[in-house]
Amino acid sequence: MTISLTENAAKHVQNFLAKRGKGVGLRLGVRTSGCSGMAYKLEFADAVDSEDLQFVSNGVTVLVDQHSLPYIDGMELDYTREGLNEGFKFNNPNVKDQCGCGESFKV
Template sequence: MAVTLTEKAAEHVRNFLANRGKGVGLRLGVRTSGCSGMAYVLEFCDQIEPEDEVFESHGVKVVVNPKSLPYLDGTELDYGKEGLNEGFKFNNPNVKDSCGCGESFNV
């Protein structure tokens, strides 16, 4: 099982953590939400819990709780700009369908 970051995403996270002045990495999870059933949760991680799975990619730790891991296994997190929009993009091989607004997915 693995969750990875592209170099561009890792650089973005490193810069944010440096500007924030604290944090051990990025916490990635899922929650029930939206019209397709699941939504990504992405936040800075200040503490790694004993049950967390930790993956390191390009020098950045990605922390995932065990309940979210089956939905995220194999996911690559990228960062990019499209027109005026910029943000993280989830390349998740487990997604079977997503809603039209892009806010939620199901597996």
């Protein structure tokens, strides 16, 4: 079981944590939402919870709750720029379908 970050994503997270002046890493999970059933949760973590599973990728600690892991196991998180748009891109091998806007997915 693993979660990984590309070099671009890791640099973005490290730069943001440095600007914040605090934080232990990135918290990643899923929640029920959207027209396809699930959506990603992504936030900067200031502490490690006792239920968190920890992965380290390109120098960044990624925290995942046990409930979310089966839905995102094997996922690679990237940070991309396309024209004027930039943001995280979720490369999740478990996704079977997603809504047209790309905000939610089904496993």
